[in-house]
Amino acid sequence: MRFDSEEFAELAKKDFDEAWHAGAGIQEKPAFSRRYPRNMLQPAKPHPVPETIQKLRDAYLRMGFDEARVPVFIEEQDVYRQFGPEASAVLDRVFYLGGLPRPNVGIGKKQIDEINSILGRIISADEEENLRKTLHAYKKSEIDGDELTHELAVVLSADDGMIVKILDDVFPEFRELSPESSRTTLRSHMTSGWFITLGEMWDRQSLPIKQFAVDRCFRREQEEGPTRLMAYHSASCIIAGEDVTVEDGKAVAAGLLSAFGFTDFEFRPDDKRSKYYVPGTQTEVYAKHPVHGWVEVATFGMYSPYALAAYGVEIPVMNLGMGVERLAMIEYKAEDMRVMTYPQMYPPQFSDLELATGITLREEPKTAEGAEIAAAIVETAKANGDAESPCEFLAYESDTYGGRKVRVYVFEAEENSKLLGPAALNDVFVSEGKILGVPDTSNFRKVRDKGVSAGISYLDAVANLAAARVEEGFMTGECGEVHFKMAKVPSDVNIAIEPWAMRYVTDNNRKLDLRGPVFTAVRWEIE
Known part of the structure; x- marks a missing residue:
């Protein structure tokens, strides 16, 4: 339950120590300083990242962009469709999704004897058969992993604790499983999801299409640093239509940054030249940081017709992606993105006033x-x-x-x-x-x-x-x-x-x- 500040203050005033109600004629004093420390009625502090996300959402909506959600799980083949021969190098920075295989569990006389010993009784022939069927159903993914313990408890008429011991002692196959990788990756940049999204909708909606999404991306960096994280947020948008040009990217970038009050930013040609952008259109947006100087906060460009053709898209598309955490660093004058994003992982700093409370x-x-x-x-x-x-x-x-x-x-x-x-x-x-x-x-x-x-x-x-x-x-x-x-x-x-x-x-x-x-x-x- 949550209260606004007035409700909370009113409750605090009424909070008396009930032990003193028996005192004849004693006027009670609120135990305010004991039960409600002085800092509890101060406004709570929002986190810089979601605060920045909300400002970006408001800015995009004011500029006429519809909000969208784009796929997080990207198949390896989509990376090849978007990057072509460059995909092999790009895949080095993505996370592949893996999982534990379902073990093929054998049940022989040895396993049955061990189960009998743990249960303290001899299981019946029907119980043994149902045990085999249940484990086989699990192997075929007809039973989810988080349901297996309960299903076995029903089959063997035992509590969950005994079933866990049986799985651990009798069937070491479960404990010895090693994860296996799939060909599905976690989205390393929003572009991967936009191509898939555009392929499904470009010819089903009126033009121009203006959409944005603010969501997480995952990049397998060699290490995190003051301006780089493995899991970060990208505020990305697309404009798709017959008359769309790279100038639309400049206008969107200027509109987003001006919503934060920034006027000190500049556009620079991006030398990386991603294959999914038209050569000469890829542009980086830099904003000035009080400590780190000029920091890259966004990139935009026109999607390559060749990459779009792989998804059947036949109209020009401008894409812009803005790093939320980097923008938040500038907005909140943070010196280290890691400390700003995960302050609980680092020693907090308190002012003398905060310590006094x-x-x-x-x-x-x-x-x-x-x-x-x-x-x-x-x-x-x-x-x-x-x-x-x-x-x-x-x-x-x-x-x-x-x-x-x-x-x-x-x-x-x-x-x-x-x-x-x-x-x-x-x-x-x-x-x-x-x-x-x-x-x-x-x-x-x-x-x-x-x-x-x-x-x-x-x-x-x-x-x-x-x-x-x-x-x-x-x-x-x-x-x-x-x-x-x-x-x-x-x-x-x-x-x-x-x-x-x-x-x-x-x-x-x-x-x-x-x-x-x-x-x-x-x-x-x-x-």
Whole structure:
């Protein structure tokens, strides 16, 4: 189920901890920061590739092109029809489709004995015969591979687990199968599919025919690189009609790129001269990339009459193919197509602001009264932070807290000290990927001015933990106290760092320092 932002926010406001419904007269506080992290209500990020595809689709449709789907599986003979003698070299860059052959499984006395041993009983003559028939039907492709286990389970009246063991132990032929290649290839460029499509429709529709398709192509590159992938998207189109020329290709390319706001592009003759294009018409389209300079994003040309004749097509055809990922690289200023397309495969980069959203409280009060207690602790501690110890200050008092009287004190029992330790007022900042607890002093002015505040101080964090403990005391009717001493790790001051943020810090050798002497305590009395 999905909600728009208003619906989701409304649900978040209503999400209370049901455990507190039994508390007499306690006003509940939404556990928003615990259940709904701050970044969950931010707009989601679309992927650059489908976003670019959608813009290309809109541009093509506005220019009067009908959307089409062209074949993905291309027979080897079609490659020869399109490329002629050059096909042998072209086929070196395509993927051939392969599959596992159906094994011819023999069933002798040895196999029957092993089946009996696994099942713990002797199968009947009818079961043996039906077993042979089922395996034979599988061999003849009358039974699909994903149905075989179930069919054998029915024949032998056994569960699927035993059938899997039988196939693995008794019939090693299944495990030892090796894939065999067919003569069917995966489409390496959209042209392969357009020839087949044109052959079926050119004389059945009114001219000119204007169609486009945005879909995957597969090319067996020696290796992938910053501007090259083995599986990529091509935004390809054709214009077929009596008066079609190569100038139509320039117009389409200009129209597509201008839809993205590009004006810095140019046309260059393509020296590769594919056999399926008329000599002198094959043209490359380049757009400027801020890092890689001029990047080829499209190619267009007029299909060769000889290649078209192989499919019975008797009219001129202009074809243009545009690399979606390369265009997206320019649009999104990406430096590596692999990282842009498959970001989950590469370490993500987070800004200081994004890292700050991953810093939260480990525990916090669940009720509105609990939030008031936390705020009162902070206010009282700040007002009396320099008081000489031993000392104690009443921070909160109420006789309406669920019908019970509650008093909360901030105190320091040790002598020759102060109510608050030197680090109690430290604030949590993220600066250049480092997570730091820093005081408001001139020595840390650069961190505070250039960094991003997580909106949490050590005192805020410990006050929220203390308030949560007061709530627990209310439920049990017990008084208590909580002490905060030297902070060595974030949990010592009730601070949690999301795993993804911690992973980023450690992967990038950034500093995490939330240490410091807090030295204060909170106690509560419940009557």
